[in-house]
Amino acid sequence: MQSSSVTTETVLLNGAILADPTDCRVLPHEKTVIVGDKLEHVNVPNDSQTIEARTIDCSGCLIMPGLVNAHTHAAMSLLRGVADDLPLEQWLNDYIFPAEGKYVSTDFVYLGTLLSAMEMALAGITTFADGYFHMESAATAATEIGLRSIVAQGILDVPAPDAPTPGSWLARVQTFLADCPRNSLVTPALFCHSTYLCGPDTIRQASEMAQENGLLLFSHVGETLWEVSEVRSRYGLHPVELLKRENALCKDFVAVHATHVGGEEIRVLAESGAGAVHCPESNMKLASGAAPIVQLLNSGIPTGMGTDGPASNNNLDLLEELRTASYAAKLTSMDPIALNAKELVAMATMGGARVLGLEDKIGSLQAGKLADVIIVDMDAPHLTPVYDPVSHLVYSAKGSDVRDVIVNGRLVVRNRGINTVDEGTVKKDVRNFAGRIAADLGLGTEYGARMFNER
Ligand SMILES: [Zn+2]
Numbered sequence: 001m002q003s004s005s006v007t008t009e010t011v012l013l014n015g016a017i018l019a020d021p022t023d024c025r026v027l028p029h030e031k032t033v034i035v036g037d038k039l040e041h042v043n044v045p046n047d048s049q050t051i052e053a054r055t056i057d058c059s060g061c062l063i064m065p066g067l068v069n070a071h072t073h074a075a076m077s078l079l080r081g082v083a084d085d086l087p088l089e090q091w092l093n094d095y096i097f098p099a100e101g102k103y104v105s106t107d108f109v110y111l112g113t114l115l116s117a118m119e120m121a122l123a124g125i126t127t128f129a130d131g132y133f134h135m136e137s138a139a140t141a142a143t144e145i146g147l148r149s150i151v152a153q154g155i156l157d158v159p160a161p162d163a164p165t166p167g168s169w170l171a172r173v174q175t176f177l178a179d180c181p182r183n184s185l186v187t188p189a190l191f192c193h194s195t196y197l198c199g200p201d202t203i204r205q206a207s208e209m210a211q212e213n214g215l216l217l218f219s220h221v222g223e224t225l226w227e228v229s230e231v232r233s234r235y236g237l238h239p240v241e242l243l244k245r246e247n248a249l250c251k252d253f254v255a256v257h258a259t260h261v262g263g264e265e266i267r268v269l270a271e272s273g274a275g276a277v278h279c280p281e282s283n284m285k286l287a288s289g290a291a292p293i294v295q296l297l298n299s300g301i302p303t304g305m306g307t308d309g310p311a312s313n314n315n316l317d318l319l320e321e322l323r324t325a326s327y328a329a330k331l332t333s334m335d336p337i338a339l340n341a342k343e344l345v346a347m348a349t350m351g352g353a354r355v356l357g358l359e360d361k362i363g364s365l366q367a368g369k370l371a372d373v374i375i376v377d378m379d380a381p382h383l384t385p386v387y388d389p390v391s392h393l394v395y396s397a398k399g400s401d402v403r404d405v406i407v408n409g410r411l412v413v414r415n416r417g418i419n420t421v422d423e424g425t426v427k428k429d430v431r432n433f434a435g436r437i438a439a440d441l442g443l444g445t446e447y448g449a450r451m452f453n454e455r
Contacts, residue, residue: 008035008036008409009033009034009035009040009053009054010033010034010053010054010055010056010371010406010409010411011031011032011033011034011053011054011055011056012029012031012032012033012034012055012056012058012063012373012375013029013030013031013046013055013056013057013058013059014029014030014057014058014059015029015058015059015060015061015062015063015375016028016029016061016062016063016389017029017032017042017043017062017063017064017365018062018063018064018065018345018389018390019042019043019064019065019364019365019366020364020365020366021064021065021345021346021348021349021350021363021364022346022350022364024341024342024345024346024390026062026389026390027043029043029058029063030043030044030045030046031043031044031045031046032044032063032365032373033053034371034373034406034409035409036409037184037370037371037408037409037410038368038369038370038371038409039365039366039367039368039369039370039371039373040367041367042365042366042367043365054411056375056404056411058375060377060378060379061375061376061377061378061403062375062376062378062389062393063365063373063374063375063376064345064349064365064373064374064376064393065126065349065350065362065363065364065365065372065373065374066124066125066126066127066349066362066372066373066374066405066406066407067123067124067125067126067127067305067318067319067348067349067352067374068125068126068127068128068129068304068305068348068349068351068352068353068355068356068358068362068363069120069125069127069128069129069305069306069307069316069318069352070128070129070254070275070277070304070305070306070351070352070355070356071129071131071218071254071256071277071279071304071306071307071308072116072120072128072129072130072131072306072307072308072309072310072316073130073131073132073308073309073310073311074112074113074116074117074120074128074130074132074138074141074142074309074310074316075104075108075109075111075112075113075116075130075132075133075138076096076112076116076132076309076310076311076312077112077115077116077119077310077311077316077430078103078108078111078112078115078430078433078434078437079096079099079100079112079311079437080310080311080314081311081314082095082096082099082311082437082441082443083095083096083311084285084314086286087224087286087287088223088224088226088286088288089224089226091286091312096311097158099437099441100133100161101159101161102440103437104133104134104161104162105134105161106134106136106137107137107433108134108433109132109133109134109135109137109138109141110134110137110138110140110141111141111426111429111430111433112430113130113132113137113138113141113142114141114144114145114421114426115426115427115430116310116316117141117142117144117145117147117149118145118418118421118423118426119310119315119316120147120316120318121145121146121147121405121407121412121413121418121420122399122400122402122405122413122416122418123316123317123318123319123398123399123400123402124318124319124374124376124399124402124405125147125316125318126147126148126362126372126373126374126405126406126407126412127147127148127149127150127352127353127356127358127362127372127407128142128147128148128149128150129149129150129152129189129216129218129254129277129306129352129355129356130142130149130150130151130152131152131154131189131191131193131218131256132152132154132191133153133154133160133161133162133163134161134162135151135152135153135154135176135180135188136151136176136179136180138151139151139180139181139186139188142185142186143181143185143186144420144421145412145418145420145421146185146407146408146410146412146419146420147185147407147412148184148185148186148362148370148372148407148408149185149186149187150187150188150189150216150356151180151186151187151188151189152188152189152190152191152216152217152218153172153173153176153177153180153188153189153190153191154191154193155169155173155190155191155192155193155198155202155206156169156193156197156198157169157197157198157199157202158197160172169202170205173190173206173209176188177209177213184370184408185407185408187216187356188215189210189215189216189217189218190206190209190210190215190216190217190218191217191218191219192206192207192217192218192219192248193219193220194219194220194221194223194227194239195219195221195227195231195239195242195243196227196230196231196234196239198219200235200242200245200246203219203242203243203246203248204246204247204248206248207246207247207248207250207253208247210252211250211252214252215252216252216253216254216356216357217248217252217253217254218253218254218256219243219248219253219254219255219256220256220257221239221240221243221255221256221257221258221261222238222239222240222255222257222258222259222260222261222265223256223257223259223260223283223288224259224260224286224288224289225260225289227239227260228260238261238265240255240261240265240268240269241265241268243255244268244272249268249269249272249274250272250273250274251272251273251274251275251357252357253272253274253275254274254275254276254277254355254356255269255274255275255276255277256276256277256279256306256308257277257278257279257282257283257288257291258276258277258278258291258292258296259283259288259289259290259291260289261291261292261296262292263295266292266295266296266299266301267299269296269299269301270299270300270301274301275301275302275303275304275354275355275356276296276301276302276303276304276355277303277304277305277306277352277355278291278293278296278303278304278305278306278325278347279305279306279307279308279321280293280321280324280325280328281307281308281313281320281321281324282307282308282309282312282313283328284324284328285312285313285314286312290328290329290332293325293329293339294329294333294338294339297339297343297347302351302354302355303347303351303355304347304348304351304352304353304354304355304356305318305321305322305325305344305347305348305351305352306321307321316399317398317399318348318399319348319393319394319397319398319399319401320398320399321348322341322344322345322347322348322393322394323394323395325339325344325347326338326339326340326341326344326394326395341388341390341391341393341394341395342390344394345390345393345394349363349364350363350364351363370408370409371406371407371408371409372406372407372408373405373406374402374404374405374406375402375403375404375405376393376397376401376402376403377401377402377403378392378401380401382396382397382398383396383397383401400416402416403415403416431452
């Protein structure tokens with residue numbers, strides 16, 4: 001074997017493994033071998049002689065597939081904490097959209113995505129689906145951190161940071177599709193914000209472009225009651241019916257939130273093959289409502305987990321999101337059996353992979369699949385003792401319990417430290433950028449925030 005091949009080989013030894021999240025069986029682990037970007041052998045006897053490979057001892061740890069964050073707006077980490085405790089429409093119209101109009105640039109998207117991708121990597125997220133503006137810059141940042149990303153270019157009928165005049169989204173999308181890389185780590189996609197900010201013509205045109213180019217099309221669907229009533233008052237249709245009328249619904253469509261969908265809308269979504277993403281913390285924080293998650297799963301709709309953007313969550317910890325999802329489902333149904341730990345771990349891995357059309361490549365640990373693997377340290381006081389590792393993942397663990405993260409065969413996080421960028425430099429750059437926003441908006445002084453930002 002040539003030395004270049006040897007240096008790309010990583011061997012995981014010992015610990016326990018959850019290879020297939022659809023059955024969630026945790027088995028004793030002997031040896032897993034990663035060669036290049038793929039899993040060569042998964043949990044095979046440790047009797048071969050591997051020479052010069054990088055070996056990671058996973059004793060006391062759980063080896064599992066990387067988490068899939070199926071919906072976020074990563075760059076919004078630069079607006080984390082700018083405005084909270086507001087309903088969605090007021091939060092968007094009075095704070096987020098004006099701030100975005102003023103500050104969102106290629107630099108903003110690059111830096112905000114760099115920060116978020118770092119946060120996600122440290123919390124065990126190996127793939128994320130992002131919807132925002134200037135998405136070439138998001139792709140650059142995600143690649144620099146080493147995460148797998150689906151970068152969906154935002155489309156609005158109102159002025160957007162990178163498409164300031166009505167209708168200019170079309171030219172913007174064409175530029176994006178020409179410039180955005182398409183490789184094993186980056187997949188371009190489109191993101192029609194919602195049926196209240198994208199009219200029927202825009203939805204139809206965007207879905208035609210997505211289908212012609214083999215791209216996923218994301219949209220916030222039925223997020224709030226206000227949205228449903230607004231879209232009904234304009235078109236006499238539920239957002240799902242409007243999307244169906246404009247031929248947007250298909251297996252490459254992703255309905256984000258699906259909070260206010262009834263039996264008929266769920267049936268229509270299921271029939272179309274579309275996927276859904278559950279973002280309970282954002283839904284709770286903005287008091288948008290509780291998605292009928294059990295019904296969505298029972299209908300067979302591929303469903304993943306999402307954090308939504310870091311300005312409406314306000315972190316990107318998907319393990320924490322699983323706990324919230326379970327508690328919310330149990331509370332709203334008054335049923336302690338609703339949405340169990342196994343279902344949630346499956347949603348956060350294979351579920352997300354299915355939504356993103358990547359189920360043949362990621363989502364489980366299987367020889368021949370891409371090597372997106374996380375190693376969760378089960379040694380913390382809050383994880384002791386262990387009777388059921390899957391229960392711990394959902395009900396006790398935090399993102400910071402993830403010790404090592406491998407994406408596409410590359411060791412991105414080792415011993416809870418990011419390997420690919422200098423964490424201190426990224427945070428310093430973010431504080432500098434945020435300092436300008438804070439000074440401009442008059443934020444931060446009364447809360448003593450300056451002492452944290454002026455480091
Ligand atoms: Zn969103």
